[in-house]
Amino acid sequence: MSTCADKSRRSFLGKSAAIAGTVTIAPGIFLHQVASAKPDDEAVTQSVRWGMLIDTSKCEDGCTDCVDACNTENGLTGHDRPRTDTQYIRKVTLREISTGHELSLPMLCQHCETPPCVDVCPTGASFRRKDGIVLVDKHICIGCRYCMMACPYKARSFVHEKLENQTLSAPRGKGTVESCNLCVRRVDNDGIPACVEACNKGRHGAMIFGDLNDPDSRISRALKKHGGKQIRADLQLNTGVRYQGI
Amino acid sequence: MINRLIQFALFLAVLALLPAAGAIAETPFPTIHVPEGKGVKCVQPEEEIKRNHMNYILHQRDETMHDGIRTKTYSLAECINCHVQPDKNGHIAGIESDEHFCHSCHEYAAVQIDCFECHADRPQKYIRRATVKATSEQGLREVLVARGAESGGMK
Numbered sequence: 001m002s003t004c005a006d007k008s009r010r011s012f013l014g015k016s017a018a019i020a021g022t023v024t025i026a027p028g029i030f031l032h033q034v035a036s037a038k039p040d041d042e043a044v045t046q047s048v049r050w051g052m053l054i055d056t057s058k059c060e061d062g063c064t065d066c067v068d069a070c071n072t073e074n075g076l077t078g079h080d081r082p083r084t085d086t087q088y089i090r091k092v093t094l095r096e097i098s099t100g101h102e103l104s105l106p107m108l109c110q111h112c113e114t115p116p117c118v119d120v121c122p123t124g125a126s127f128r129r130k131d132g133i134v135l136v137d138k139h140i141c142i143g144c145r146y147c148m149m150a151c152p153y154k155a156r157s158f159v160h161e162k163l164e165n166q167t168l169s170a171p172r173g174k175g176t177v178e179s180c181n182l183c184v185r186r187v188d189n190d191g192i193p194a195c196v197e198a199c200n201k202g203r204h205g206a207m208i209f210g211d212l213n214d215p216d217s218r219i220s221r222a223l224k225k226h227g228g229k230q231i232r233a234d235l236q237l238n239t240g241v242r243y244q245g246i
Numbered sequence: 247m248i249n250r251l252i253q254f255a256l257f258l259a260v261l262a263l264l265p266a267a268g269a270i271a272e273t274p275f276p277t278i279h280v281p282e283g284k285g286v287k288c289v290q291p292e293e294e295i296k297r298n299h300m301n302y303i304l305h306q307r308d309e310t311m312h313d314g315i316r317t318k319t320y321s322l323a324e325c326i327n328c329h330v331q332p333d334k335n336g337h338i339a340g341i342e343s344d345e346h347f348c349h350s351c352h353e354y355a356a357v358q359i360d361c362f363e364c365h366a367d368r369p370q371k372y373i374r375r376a377t378v379k380a381t382s383e384q385g386l387r388e389v390l391v392a393r394g395a396e397s398g399g400m401k
Contacts, residue, residue: 038314040315040316040317040318041315041317042315043309043313043314043315044313044314064379064380067380068377068378068379068380071378071379071380072375072376072377072378075375075376075378076378077376077378078378078381080381082381085381090380091380127312129312129313129314130313131314135311137311137312138364139307139311162363163363163364165373165374166364166365166366166373167366167370167373167375168323168366168369168370168373169370171364171365171366172364173363173364174363176364184314185316188314188316189316
């Protein structure tokens with residue numbers, strides 16, 4: 001199957017699915033948006049690039065809905081050691097000195113187009129999937145933690161201790177590095193990441209997930225209309241996660 | 247002469263006992279618990295899957311990880327869904343237990359498996375999923391200071 005034909009087919013499927021699958025619970029708040037329908041036996045292609053848009057003006061200071069949802073989805077229980085406990089997503093408060101203005105935003109793996117973590121990985125465990133999701137193949141990760149040092153966003157964590165009761169959706173184990181995987185299993189099954197789902201459910205609607213390559217997707221339309229900044233855009237990593245209001 | 251006869255008789259007796267002693271020392275064949283309730287056949291003939299299951303799973307592993315192919319036929323999760331079922335008392339044998347489908351054979355063959363260091367050793371419905379609240383660090387303590395747009399800081 002040619003990539004071109006594949007793309008047009010997907011775009012058609014995406015549009016029809018979006019019409020059928022989007023439920024509006026309030027103006028501007030979508031409960032569920034299906035961007036594309038991929039059969040189980042089909043490999044992901046670069047015709048899609050998954051991304052996220054976060055509107056910091058809607059992100060409430062003190063709210064940790066997205067973090068809670070992520071922890072629950074991935075079974076991220078800590079040992080009460082904040083410096084080394086695993087985090088895929090965390091809330092950061094930004095304070096501007098001159099004005100004292102504060103804003104709160106969720107920080108996670110930015111799913112760069114040219115990820116420094118992939119550059120430095122000696123085994124190829126840290127890789128970028130064709131659809132833009134940056135992952136760690138824990139089967140070949142040797143736990144050297146170069147990627148943790150290379151990441152400008154402090155997005156990665158190392159599992160220091162033996163784990164038990166991992167969830168089916170998130171296999172994780174001692175001696176490997178891990179980070180946000182955009183809930184890749186959900187995405188492959190036409191779902192959206194747990195954090196975005198929780199943010200929408202909590203009526204904040206600060207996070208949009210979708211296909212950056214599709215000009216008709218909600219995220220692309222929002223980016224076209226209101227713009228979206230990359231954090232540390234000077235590094236020219238072309239991040240998949242964009243922010244508004246920073 | 248009688249002594250020699252006795253010695254010979256003893257030698258014969260020892261020879262006769264040796265196979266029995268060998269049988270006692272032999273590791274008993276593992277008890278493989280046939281999955282109950284499902285009543286479906288394995289995805290490959292038994293002999294084939296016994297010898298080559300690792301290749302099927304390894305192949306699927308790379309396809310799933312790197313290409314997002316999530317067919318169920320050779321998925322480890324599906325092996326577990328079928329082969330790990332609760333016993334009559336509703337108890338699920340974990341990977342450390344001799345009763346676990348994978349463990350019983352691998353213990354016998356002295357082949358260590360690492361799959362379950364990360365992967366769930368039981369079907370999803372038997373995993374308790376706890377709600378995990380954010381720690382204070384993940385929540386709000388991290389405060390970054392920006393000097394404003396023109397001087398850099400958080401771009």
